[in-house]
Amino acid sequence: MLELRELEVSYGKRKVLHGINLNMKRGESLAIVGGSGGGKTTLGLSIMGLVEGTVRGEILLDGTNLVAVPEKALRKIRWNQIAMVFQNVENALNPVYTVLDQVSEPIVAHNLRDRYDAKRRAEELMKMVNLPEGRFLAYPHQLSGGEKQRVLIAMALANDPDLIIMDEPTTALDALTKVEIINLICNVRNERELTILLLTHDLYAASMLSDRMAVLYAGRILESGFTPALLSNPRHPYTRGLIRCYPNMTTTKDLQGIKGMMEFLDTGCPFHPRCTQSIGICREKAPKLEENDGRFIACHRGGIIPLLEVRDVSKTFDSVKAIDSIDLTLYEGETLALVGESGSGKTTTAKTVIGLFEATEGQMYLEGKRILDRDKNFYRRVQMIFQNPMEALSHRLSVQEAVKEPLDIQKLGNREQRESMVRHILEEVELPSTQSFMNKYPHQLSQGEAQRVGIARALILNPKLLIADEPTSALDASTQAKVVKLLLNLQEKRGIGMLFITHNLALARKISDRLAVMLKGNIVEEGPSNEIISSPLHPYTEDLLKAAPTLSANVPVVPTNNKNDGQGCPYANRCSKATEVCFKEKPKLQSCSSHRVACMNLKPEKEG
Amino acid sequence: MLTPNMHNNYWRELTRNNFGKLGLVLLCLVLVIAIFAPFLARYDPGEPSHSILMPPSLAHWLGTNDIGQDIWSRLLCGAKNTLLVALGVGVFTTILSTVIGASAALVGGLYDKILMRVIDALIVIPAFIVIILVAAYVLPNVWTLIFLISILTWQGGARLVRAQTLSLKERMSVYAARTFGANKLYLVIRHIIPDLNPILFAVFIHSATRGVFMEAGLAFLGIADISTVSWGLMMHHALRFYYLDVWKWWLIPTGLALSATIMALVFIGHAFETAMDPRLREMEQEEWQC
Numbered sequence: 001m002l003e004l005r006e007l008e009v010s011y012g013k014r015k016v017l018h019g020i021n022l023n024m025k026r027g028e029s030l031a032i033v034g035g036s037g038g039g040k041t042t043l044g045l046s047i048m049g050l051v052e053g054t055v056r057g058e059i060l061l062d063g064t065n066l067v068a069v070p071e072k073a074l075r076k077i078r079w080n081q082i083a084m085v086f087q088n089v090e091n092a093l094n095p096v097y098t099v100l101d102q103v104s105e106p107i108v109a110h111n112l113r114d115r116y117d118a119k120r121r122a123e124e125l126m127k128m129v130n131l132p133e134g135r136f137l138a139y140p141h142q143l144s145g146g147e148k149q150r151v152l153i154a155m156a157l158a159n160d161p162d163l164i165i166m167d168e169p170t171t172a173l174d175a176l177t178k179v180e181i182i183n184l185i186c187n188v189r190n191e192r193e194l195t196i197l198l199l200t201h202d203l204y205a206a207s208m209l210s211d212r213m214a215v216l217y218a219g220r221i222l223e224s225g226f227t228p229a230l231l232s233n234p235r236h237p238y239t240r241g242l243i244r245c246y247p248n249m250t251t252t253k254d255l256q257g258i259k260g261m262m263e264f265l266d267t268g269c270p271f272h273p274r275c276t277q278s279i280g281i282c283r284e285k286a287p288k289l290e291e292n293d294g295r296f297i298a299c300h301r302g303g304i305i306p307l308l309e310v311r312d313v314s315k316t317f318d319s320v321k322a323i324d325s326i327d328l329t330l331y332e333g334e335t336l337a338l339v340g341e342s343g344s345g346k347t348t349t350a351k352t353v354i355g356l357f358e359a360t361e362g363q364m365y366l367e368g369k370r371i372l373d374r375d376k377n378f379y380r381r382v383q384m385i386f387q388n389p390m391e392a393l394s395h396r397l398s399v400q401e402a403v404k405e406p407l408d409i410q411k412l413g414n415r416e417q418r419e420s421m422v423r424h425i426l427e428e429v430e431l432p433s434t435q436s437f438m439n440k441y442p443h444q445l446s447q448g449e450a451q452r453v454g455i456a457r458a459l460i461l462n463p464k465l466l467i468a469d470e471p472t473s474a475l476d477a478s479t480q481a482k483v484v485k486l487l488l489n490l491q492e493k494r495g496i497g498m499l500f501i502t503h504n505l506a507l508a509r510k511i512s513d514r515l516a517v518m519l520k521g522n523i524v525e526e527g528p529s530n531e532i533i534s535s536p537l538h539p540y541t542e543d544l545l546k547a548a549p550t551l552s553a554n555v556p557v558v559p560t561n562n563k564n565d566g567q568g569c570p571y572a573n574r575c576s577k578a579t580e581v582c583f584k585e586k587p588k589l590q591s592c593s594s595h596r597v598a599c600m601n602l603k604p605e606k607e608g
Numbered sequence: 609m610l611t612p613n614m615h616n617n618y619w620r621e622l623t624r625n626n627f628g629k630l631g632l633v634l635l636c637l638v639l640v641i642a643i644f645a646p647f648l649a650r651y652d653p654g655e656p657s658h659s660i661l662m663p664p665s666l667a668h669w670l671g672t673n674d675i676g677q678d679i680w681s682r683l684l685c686g687a688k689n690t691l692l693v694a695l696g697v698g699v700f701t702t703i704l705s706t707v708i709g710a711s712a713a714l715v716g717g718l719y720d721k722i723l724m725r726v727i728d729a730l731i732v733i734p735a736f737i738v739i740i741l742v743a744a745y746v747l748p749n750v751w752t753l754i755f756l757i758s759i760l761t762w763q764g765g766a767r768l769v770r771a772q773t774l775s776l777k778e779r780m781s782v783y784a785a786r787t788f789g790a791n792k793l794y795l796v797i798r799h800i801i802p803d804l805n806p807i808l809f810a811v812f813i814h815s816a817t818r819g820v821f822m823e824a825g826l827a828f829l830g831i832a833d834i835s836t837v838s839w840g841l842m843m844h845h846a847l848r849f850y851y852l853d854v855w856k857w858w859l860i861p862t863g864l865a866l867s868a869t870i871m872a873l874v875f876i877g878h879a880f881e882t883a884m885d886p887r888l889r890e891m892e893q894e895e896w897q898c
Contacts, residue, residue: 354787376789384787391780396802406788457784 001026001195002047002163007057009039009046009219014264016042016053017219021289026162029189029196031210031227033203033242037262039219040199041087044165047197048084049074061163079106083156085149087167087199092152093140099151100126100136106158125154129184146177150184157188163195170205182208203246207231215239218262218270220286223303225295232528232594235295235303237333237495238271252509252530253335254485256492269300276495277301277332305367307332307465307497308353313362315345315352322348324521325362327589330514332464333495337512337529339505339544345521346501347387350469353499354384366465376410383458387470389450393442399426400438403456410461421460429456429486448479455483459490467499472507484511505548509533517541520570522586527595537597540571569600577601618806621883628879634872638865642687649681653837661854670857673845679858683865686839689750690820690869696754697761697819698812704762705811709769710800714777714792724770727763735760736822743831750836753826757819765811772807776800806884813880817873824866839866 007020016039024030032040045051047059049066059066061081066074083106086092093102104122107113113121126136129150140148149169156164169185170178182205189196189209200206206213207227214224215238223236234240241258243251260274269275272282281300289298297303310328314321323345330336338346351357353364355374364371366381386392393402400422407418423433429452431437442450451471458466468487472480488511490496502508508515509529516526517540525538536542546556559574569575572582579600587598622628641648650669651657657676664671670679708727712720739756742748748756776782782799790798826832827840834841839862846859 356783356786374789379787379789382787384784386780386784388780392784394779394781394785394799405785409785409788409790409794454784457788461788 001028001062002197003058003060004047005058005060007043007046007055007059009042009051009053009055011053015219015266016264017046018270018286019057020219020221022214022221024163024195024197026195027193028212029198029210031198031200031206031213032216033200033206033213034216035242035262036201038216040201040216041167043216044084044167044197044199047165048078048082050084076110079159079161080110081161082163082165083159083161085152085156085164085166085169087171090148093148095140098137098139099131099143102140103151103155103158106155110159112159122154122158125157126151128157128188129154130180144177145172146174146181149173149177149181153181153184153188157192160192161194163197165197165199167199168202169198169200170202171200178202178205185209201242203231203243204248215242218264220270220298221289221296222271222298223296224289230295235292236271236297236299237275237277237304240304240333241274250530252533253513254488254510256488259493269298276493277305304331304333306330306365307334307367308499309365309368310349310353311363311365313349313352313359313364315348315357316360321521323352326518326521326523328516328523328526330465330497330499332497333491334514335491335498335500335512336514336516337500337502337508338516338518339502339508340518341503341544343520344518346503346518347469348521349518350384350467350499350501354382354467380410380461381463382465382467383461383463384467384469385451385454385458385471388474389447389454390442390474392454393450395442397441398438399431399440399445399453402442402453403438403460406457406461412461422456425456425460428490429453429459430482431456446479447475448483451475451479451483452486455486455490459494462494463496465497465499467501469501470503471500473502473504480507487511505533505544506550517544522570522598523589523596524571524598525595526589526597531594537592537595537602538571538599539575539577539601543574569598618809618880618883622876622879625879625882627875628883631872631875631877631879634868635876638687638691638869638872641684642691645684645688649678649684651678651681653677653682653685654835661849661852663853664857670861671854673842673854673858674849679842679861682837682842683839683861685837686842686862686865687869689836689838690823690866692750693754693757693823694816694820694869694873696751697757697822698816700754700758701762701765701815701819702808702812704758705765705769705815706804706808708762709766709771710773710796710804712766713770713773714796714800720770723766727766730760731763733760736825739822739826740829740831743826747831747833749833750823750838753823753832754819757822758815761815761818761822765815768807768811769804772804773800776803779803806880810877810880810884813873813877817870817877820866820870820873 002024004020004022007017008015009017020043032043034040042051046055055067057067061077093099100119100122103125104118107118107121108115123136131147131150131154135143135147143151170181173181186209188194196209198206198209210227212224213227213230215222215236217238223230223239230239231243234243244256245258247255258274263273268284269278269282269287272278275282279300287298287300289296292302306329308330310326312325312327313323314325315323326349328336338349340346348357352359371378397405403422403425404418407413407421413421426433431449431452445453472483475483484507487498491498500508500512512529514527515529515532516523517538519540525532525536525541532541533545536545543558547558559576568583568585569587572578575582582600585600587600589596589598592602655677657672659672660674660676662668662672668678668680670683673679708723712723738760742756746752777800782795785795785799823838824840827838828844830844832838832841842862843859846855846862
């Protein structure tokens with residue numbers, strides 16, 4: 001129904017929209033999301049023919065190119081075929097007319113009915129949008145924000161258009177009013193088979209109101225796809241950033257922003273200055289929006305890249321299988337938390353990835369390339385934070401020497417450069433960079449300081465992958481909170497992929513995007529953190545959640561650890577749902593909704 | 609087992625301990641004597657004269673021996689020989705122990721296994737007897753003797769160094785250095801050797817003591833190059849005149865000098881061990897408090 005082809009809008013020399021291609025079917029709802037200043041409103045106005053700048057490209061409404069249509073004809077189309085709910089509810093209404101007059105205005109203006117009929121029609125519409133009857137003759141300043149929004153929607157519906165462009169219809173509203181408006185839009189849409197183009201930065205409204213979503217950034221569409229898939233599995237770094245900084249009740253991870261500020265760039269990918277995985281080409285050429293696995297993504301790297309892939313890796317010590325063919329993927333800029341009781345093979349996994357242990361079986365890939373030998377280059381990209389900061393620091397190195405050691409080993413820079421890098425990184429991990437602090441020895445530091453020094457050591461080489469092995473378990477809660485915040489900030493700034501190992505599920509949910517639950521060297525459940533926390537599928541995960549710290553006074557009942565026969569499911573002995581087959585056969589990790597779970601009991605459910 | 613702990617100032621610990629102080633003072637005394645012997649000696653220690661077996665007098669403070677050499681001068685010059693043996697055996701044995709022990713621990717595998725079996729085999733060979741046998745054919749001068757003693761007594765030290773290296777290389781700080789891309793050479797030079805230092809010092813003191821003791825013992829049995837001026841050899845000669853009164857100024861001063869040197873080394877070793885072992889240190893402190 002509506003198709004945009006290579007739409008470009010510029011104000012003077014400044015290009016605000018670059019080559020937008022969009023396609024909407026009748027009755028469909030498309031949400032354009034993105035930060036403010038990204039060109040959403042300009043896009044809406046250009047479809048309405050109201051934009052003041054120069055428009056190039058084609059806007060096809062049922063085959064008519066609106067760009068070529070003269071203003072006179074355009075007026076007929078406006079409000080009759082395309083209507084717009086303007087953003088700024090305060091200014092969109094004329095303060096000297098009653099709202100009834102204003103809603104009837106487009107009907108009268110287009111000569112559809114006479115003034116009296118138009119008012120009746122307007123009253124109908126206002127009833128439909130649930131404006132209280134006594135309010136029809138009110139002036140805009142007498143209405144609340146939600147009521148004004150209803151009036152604007154009624155106005156847009158006045159001439160029964162096919163397409164409504166809604167610009168931030170819910171933004172300034174409180175939560176309950178927002179839900180009311182969303183319900184209203186849903187109802188109207190169902191009744192009239194409206195096509196809705198929603199322009200918003202409110203992901204909640206977008207998720208409720210749209211079938212498809214397109215992410216607009218600095219005048220370009222970076223990602224588009226079906227709304228639920230796009231929200232649960234964003235594939236462009238910007239989309240992920242948007243979701244991360246949107247406070248909501250679904251995600252459990254702490255809010256994270258996107259570094260830097262939006263800029264309109266003429267060359268290169270508009271997002272590259274803020275992107276943590278940009279490479280040379282990103283600066284030079286703007287990526288095209290291309291289909292990739294059911295999603296349209298404009299990224300030279302094909303969206304968020306898998307940073308670390310662990311495929312069927314096993315590690316055997318003599319005859320003990322410490323880890324048993326585990327399979328993990330960690331994406332760029334993401335935290336994958338590895339949780340499980342002690343002895344479940346978490347640390348072995350960490351040490352195998354970093355190369356302190358050699359894997360007995362399986363392969364590992366870093367940024368898509370197989371890890372064959374771990375040379376200095378490898379360690380520049382992969383670093384580790386150790387559990388006990390005091391042990392990991394040599395007692396004979398001062399803070400300065402300890403932080404400088406990675407640079408010495410890697411032979412980076414000269415003496416002065418190294419020293420200035422040390423000072424810089426110390427500031428970044430929020431430690432004093434004074435000479436007196438740098439001359440301290442580990443035993444003169446507090447645990448929290450020592451761990452920060454450990455983090456500084458790991459970060460000074462600017463790694464892409466950080467393996468954190470219980471980095472906070474030796475710290476008290478307040479220090480832990482600071483260190484965790486620090487790590488999340490650094491992730492935001494540098495796009496570090498983190499493999500975070502912890503036995504603390506409560507901590508894991510605050511910092512991880514994905515969770516993998518380990519038990520006796522096996523991964524028994526894996527999936528997005530919020531879903532694992534809210535609906536665990538494996539009995540072991542359930543028990544771990546029961547045992548996770550809460551501030552209520554209930555003592556949880558968890559099964560005690562017995563010896564395992566080794567043959568069957570590693571949790572069979574403790575599982576309340578274990579059946580005979582659980583003791584005989586080991587379940588395989590299989591996909592189940594968005595998780596991967598290894599449990600016998602889930603099999604029939606899935607097949608049935 | 610000696611466990612070096614965080615950031616001890618060993619020198620301070622050593623001087624704080626009374627035994628350590630005594631040992632250091634004695635050793636310094638011997639050292640001063642050895643250095644200034646040429647100025648302090650009144651006669652050439654190797655020069656024979658016609659006045660034989662003289663009792664102490666103003667001319668010869670400790671009398672003369674059977675071929676008329678001045679015993680006082682020989683006593684002073686003997687210090688040099690003893691210290692040379694101590695230093696030589698100490699250094700040489702420590703180097704052998706370090707190279708063999710550390711490399712066995714770091715390389716591991718078959719190399720380690722073979723070396724450990726070799727050490728097991730060598731450790732049962734009584735060094736003293738082998739040296740007597742060898743010395744029976746070649747009367748060893750001081751360098752040969754140092755070499756012989758070292759080559760036959762490094763095994764214990766090597767075992768100690770190996771054990772310590774094995775534990776050091778499992779330290780998290782060494783692991784951490786590995787995760788920065790450090791190669792083995794860097795780890796050995798920057799992390800393992802510095803942390804081995806206390807144990808190397810212990811090995812050094814221990815083998816120096818044994819070196820002095822063995823040299824003296826061998827010389828006492830007459831197994832030494834006669835031209836060397838050695839306390840052991842002096843005692844060996846003195847014993848032949850036990851029926852005369854000479855032992856009073858010939859045997860006893862020499863024996864005392866030798867004992868003092870050995871005691872100095874043993875005291876330093878003991879104080880050092882106390883300094884490094886926190887449990888021993890506590891016991892010591894309790895004793896002081898009582």
